[in-house]
Amino acid sequence: MATEKRKTENTTTGAKDELAQAAARPAAQAAQRASASEGDGGRLTLENVSARYGAFRAVKDVTLAVRPKSVTALIGPSGCGKSTLIRTINRMHETLPGATVSGSIALDGVDLYSSDVDPVRARRVVGMVFQKPNPFPTMSISENVSSGLRLTGGASKSDIAGIVEDSLRRAALWDEVKDKLNQPGTSLSGGQQQRLCIARTIAVKPRVVLMDEPCSALDPVATLKIEELIRDLAAEYTIVIVTHNMQQASRVSDETAFFSMDDDRAGYLVETGPTAEMFTNPKQALTEGYIQGRFG
Amino acid sequence: MRGVDMAGLELRRTGGLSADSFFRRITGTGLIILVVALAGLVVAFVGYSNPLWTIQSPIDFLTSSTWSAGTINENGEIVDALYGALGAIFGTVATSLIAVLFAAPIGILAAIFLVEFAPPRLAAPLTFIVELIAAIPSVVFGLWAAGDLSNRLRDTIEWWIASSFGRFIPFLSEDPESPAADSVFRAGFLLAIMILPMVVAVSREFIRSVPISLREGYIGMGATKWEVIRDVILPTARIGLIGGVLLALGRAIGETIAVTMVIGNAEGVPSSLFQPGQTVASKIASNIGEASGPIAIGAMAALGLSLFLLTTVISLIVRVLVRRFAVAGGRS
Amino acid sequence: MRVLVGVAAFLAILPLIALILFVLLKAVPFLAPSFFFNNPLDQEPGILNAIVGSLQLSGLTVLISGPIGIAGGVYLSEFASPRVVAIGETAIDVMLGVPSIVAGVFAYLILVPVLGFSGWAAVAALSILTLPIMMRSTQEVLRLVPQAIREASLALGVPVWKTALFVSVRTALPGILTGVILAFSRALGETAPLLMTARGTNAENWLDFSTTMNAMPIVIYQYSNAASDLLIGQAWATALILMVIALTINVLVRGRTVNSRTA
Numbered sequence: 104m105a106t107e108k109r110k111t112e113n114t115t116t117g118a119k120d121e122l123a124q125a126a127a128r129p130a131a132q133a134a135q136r137a138s139a140s141e142g143d144g145g146r147l148t149l150e151n152v153s154a155r156y157g158a159f160r161a162v163k164d165v166t167l168a169v170r171p172k173s174v175t176a177l178i179g180p181s182g183c184g185k186s187t188l189i190r191t192i193n194r195m196h197e198t199l200p201g202a203t204v205s206g207s208i209a210l211d212g213v214d215l216y217s218s219d220v221d222p223v224r225a226r227r228v229v230g231m232v233f234q235k236p237n238p239f240p241t242m243s244i245s246e247n248v249s250s251g252l253r254l255t256g257g258a259s260k261s262d263i264a265g266i267v268e269d270s271l272r273r274a275a276l277w278d279e280v281k282d283k284l285n286q287p288g289t290s291l292s293g294g295q296q297q298r299l300c301i302a303r304t305i306a307v308k309p310r311v312v313l314m315d316e317p318c319s320a321l322d323p324v325a326t327l328k329i330e331e332l333i334r335d336l337a338a339e340y341t342i343v344i345v346t347h348n349m350q351q352a353s354r355v356s357d358e359t360a361f362f363s364m365d366d367d368r369a370g371y372l373v374e375t376g377p378t379a380e381m382f383t384n385p386k387q388a389l390t391e392g393y394i395q396g397r398f399g
Numbered sequence: 400m401r402g403v404d405m406a407g408l409e410l411r412r413t414g415g416l417s418a419d420s421f422f423r424r425i426t427g428t429g430l431i432i433l434v435v436a437l438a439g440l441v442v443a444f445v446g447y448s449n450p451l452w453t454i455q456s457p458i459d460f461l462t463s464s465t466w467s468a469g470t471i472n473e474n475g476e477i478v479d480a481l482y483g484a485l486g487a488i489f490g491t492v493a494t495s496l497i498a499v500l501f502a503a504p505i506g507i508l509a510a511i512f513l514v515e516f517a518p519p520r521l522a523a524p525l526t527f528i529v530e531l532i533a534a535i536p537s538v539v540f541g542l543w544a545a546g547d548l549s550n551r552l553r554d555t556i557e558w559w560i561a562s563s564f565g566r567f568i569p570f571l572s573e574d575p576e577s578p579a580a581d582s583v584f585r586a587g588f589l590l591a592i593m594i595l596p597m598v599v600a601v602s603r604e605f606i607r608s609v610p611i612s613l614r615e616g617y618i619g620m621g622a623t624k625w626e627v628i629r630d631v632i633l634p635t636a637r638i639g640l641i642g643g644v645l646l647a648l649g650r651a652i653g654e655t656i657a658v659t660m661v662i663g664n665a666e667g668v669p670s671s672l673f674q675p676g677q678t679v680a681s682k683i684a685s686n687i688g689e690a691s692g693p694i695a696i697g698a699m700a701a702l703g704l705s706l707f708l709l710t711t712v713i714s715l716i717v718r719v720l721v722r723r724f725a726v727a728g729g730r731s
Numbered sequence: 732m733r734v735l736v737g738v739a740a741f742l743a744i745l746p747l748i749a750l751i752l753f754v755l756l757k758a759v760p761f762l763a764p765s766f767f768f769n770n771p772l773d774q775e776p777g778i779l780n781a782i783v784g785s786l787q788l789s790g791l792t793v794l795i796s797g798p799i800g801i802a803g804g805v806y807l808s809e810f811a812s813p814r815v816v817a818i819g820e821t822a823i824d825v826m827l828g829v830p831s832i833v834a835g836v837f838a839y840l841i842l843v844p845v846l847g848f849s850g851w852a853a854v855a856a857l858s859i860l861t862l863p864i865m866m867r868s869t870q871e872v873l874r875l876v877p878q879a880i881r882e883a884s885l886a887l888g889v890p891v892w893k894t895a896l897f898v899s900v901r902t903a904l905p906g907i908l909t910g911v912i913l914a915f916s917r918a919l920g921e922t923a924p925l926l927m928t929a930r931g932t933n934a935e936n937w938l939d940f941s942t943t944m945n946a947m948p949i950v951i952y953q954y955s956n957a958a959s960d961l962l963i964g965q966a967w968a969t970a971l972i973l974m975v976i977a978l979t980i981n982v983l984v985r986g987r988t989v990n991s992r993t994a
Contacts, residue, residue: 193886195882195885195886198885200812200813223888223889223890223891224888225888226885226886226887226888227887227888228888230886230887231886233879233882233883233886235879237877237879237880237882237883238880238883239880239883239884239898239902240880240902241901241902241904250884250887250889251887251888251889254884254887254889254893254897255887255888255889300883303883303887304886304887307887307888417890418890418892418893419890419891419892421892422810422891422892422895422896423806423810423892425802426802426803426805426806426809426810426895427803427806427810427811428799428802429798429799429800429801429802429803429804429805429806429866430803430806430807430811430815430819430822430866432799432803432862433799433800433803433819433822433823433826433862433863433866434819434822436826436859436862437822437825437826439837439841440829440833440837440859443837443840443841444833444836444837447840504739505739505742505743506739506743508735508736508739508740509736509739509740509742509743511736511739512736512737512739512740513740515736516733516736516737517740525740525744527985527986528744528747529740529743529744529747530985531747531978531981531982532743532746532747534916534920534977534978534980534981535747535750535920535974535977535978536919536920536921536922536948536973536974536977537920537922538920538922538948538951538952538970538973539750539754539920539951539970539973539974540750541952541955542754542951542955542966542967542970543750543753543754543970545955546753546757546967547749547753548749592746595743595746596743599743624732625732628732649828652830653828653829653830653831653832653833654830655830655831655832655922655923656922656923656948656952660952660955680830680832680923683832683836684832684923684926687836687839687927688927696840699836700836700840703832703833703836703837706830706832706833707829707830707833710828710829710830710833711825711828711829713828714824714825714827714828715821715824715825717824718820718821718824
């Protein structure tokens with residue numbers, strides 16, 4: 104995919120056009136993917152999800168539908184609960200003392216919060232990539248990738264090498280590390296480490312991959328590589344990405360969800376829709392204001 | 400492969416005791432063992448010292464300087480036994496205070512040097528060397544003090560203080576013809592050397608933790624380095640520094656072997672700091688071999704209980720202090 | 732000002748130098764092979780049983796209190812709720828403050844009547860002293876493990892206990908081992924508890940913890956007041972050995988971090 108040079112013009116209409124152009128691309132790809140098989144699932148349905156830290160409600164009544172094998176971007180100003188929200192999807196939020204979740208989150212029809220469900224197992228089907236790359240410092244590159252498999256018993260020893268290579272290929276990292284698989288995971292550059300974390304996440308074959316500002320700690324070149332990777336990964340996985348970078352959202356996502364904060368400092372979902380539409384013709388004034396850069 | 404087919408089967412909880420819970424219990428047992436040991440200490444000392452209180456009150460224990468096992472009368476009972484630990488308590492207080500008197504200022508100043516003045520390449524090795532002192536066993540300190548330091552102190556500092564102040568303050572007097580072979584002062588001085596690394600280490604930590612922004616703000620107003628230390632660093636780190644000194648004090652109170660080897664094991668309250676004496680710890684070490692029978696043993700247990708209580712109170716105070724320091728935003 | 736604090740720092744180091752030099756001076760004449768390899772009752776007496784005894788006592792102490800201390804430290808760092816952590820840390824603080832003689836008296840009161848003057852009683856007393864040390868050092872080292880990698884592990888669907896063991900502990904392992912070695916070094920130097928439990932002996936003792944055992948600190952203490960010059964000299968020599976061992980362990984184990992430490 105060619106990356107076009109962007110002209111940064113300061114007029115609002117100029118910016119709008121650019122965003123619209125950038126937004127149109129993933130939509131076209133999404134249309135392609137939608138026509139492919141949806142059989143393996145990855146459909147997320149959030150209903151009235153609220154997340155609390157003790158008494159403080161950080162996320163209020165979010166209802167959101169995420170289509171399988173698509174990229175959904177969560178955008179909005181700081182503090183609107185976007186990171187908190189995605190941590191409810193893989194049941195990480197509740198690992199903090201005093202943190203609770205209400206509402207339901209269904210993955211392919213199965214409520215992840217039902218009392219039947221083991222949160223640990225839920226996290227194997229919903230993966231997460233963090234803001235700052237966090238490879239395991241005592242493990243080599245290949246050990247990092249296989250760590251999820253080895254620690255959860257997800258594959259037999261003989262399969263592991265194959266899965267490691269496959270995951271590294273899918274994460275667009277194989278060629279760069281194939282000769283140094285035994286070197287420490289931390290010996291890679293920032294962008295490479297993040298791709299390593301992505302490889303590690305997809306090695307356990309999740310259906311959904313959550314990404315919490317995965318590029319904010321990376322330089323622009325590394326960022327672009329990862330954005331390309333995200334578009335490729337969407338063929339296999341449902342991706343939900345939190346980003347502060349609107350241009351990134353428009354480059355990368357099929358659907359966009361815009362969040363804001365109410366008077367009680369609780370984050371809520373303002374509007375959601377196909378990315379192209381959101382950036383050219385948002386329905387809410389608040390959304391338009393954020394996109395135009397008038398606040399946030 | 401997992402994760403591909405769902406229908407809730409892969410997500411179901413496994414019944415029964417989970418590995419998480421099992422592991423949690425196993426590791427938690429470690430903590431429980433420690434707490435039980437602590438409780439055991441308390442119970443043992445309180446229990447074993449109980450017989451002593453049948454023949455005397457705790458007040459007598461704390462205020463009398465007579466330590467006598469008494470005699471056995473014609474009925475086989477023990478009479479005239481009085482276990483007064485005042486001499487030992489005095490010794491503990493005196494040696495610890497002397498130790499802190501020397502170690503606190505020198506330690507804090509040395510810490511200031513290490514953090515604020517020492518060239519960066521020198522600071523780490525120097526700090527390391529100071530902390531090495533803490534690794535030397537107390538018995539080695541005791542031996543050295545008995546063999547060398549003790550005499551040096553007698554001939555220099557003790558002599559100087561005694562000749563300068565001994566006439567006015569009997570407490571600091573010394574017979575120039577026959578200075579004692581062991582003394583309370585020397586034990587205190589030795590303790591000062593032994594606890595110095597602790598004061599330095601803790602002070603250093605707290606001085607270092609004063610936020611750079613505070614220092615820079617003051618320097619920006621034109622303050623000299625000394626003024627920064629006096630007006631910003633010391634007040635901010637003050638609570639921690641006090642905590643460090645208290646910790647060192649606790650250590651000095653509990654130190655046994657080194658003190659025993661230089662203090663001379665003399666009963667009662669000494670007439671001068673430059674005379675031999677004893678501390679609670681050294682008394683236990685010296686007398687426990689001979690103690691027999693529940694009352695004599697009870698006296699030993701009572702001594703141990705006093706030490707235990709004293710050091711526990713100090714530990715708790717330090718903990719509260721350090722907590723307050725952290726809350727006050729001293730620590731980054 | 733600079734002079735004042737410089738002098739203070741110098742004074743802080745001076746005793747170490749004076750001590751090392753003096754002990755060296757007094758000890759060297761008595762460092763013969765017979766000193767190391769003979770027992771006190773041999774024709775040319777030595778302190779072999781003390782060296783062996785020290786290693787045995789400290790070794791067993793660490794073997795017993797190590798796993799317990801590490802387990803407790805792992806629990807406090809990885810599993811315990813904040814309130815339990817506060818209680819646990821307070822208990823550790825109190826235990827850390829317990830003087831060694833108190834531990835010795837405890838063993839004397841409770842265990843010696845049952846087990847006699849023995850290595851077991853000595854190990855119990857030493858364990859009371861080393862257990863909180865190891866629990867605290869384990870907890871501190873685990874605290875340094877970044878929360879980010881625990882999250883990474885949990886996000887992969889790894890259960891908490893495996894995360895604790897294969898991620899947290901695995902990352903902190905060098906530091907935990909350092910704590911164990913330092914506890915060993917500490918146990919080697921303890922005197923007071925040994926005097927009232929293992930008591931010291933002139934006989935050989937190989938792994939018989941049920942009776943009295945000799946140890947280097949005991950030798951130093953007992954020989955220091957001896958009548959013969961030879962024994963006094965051997966007290967100094969033993970002090971040198973003990974000091975060298977303690978300093979060497981500390982330098983080896985903590986010296987590596989001197990350069991990476993931020994001054």
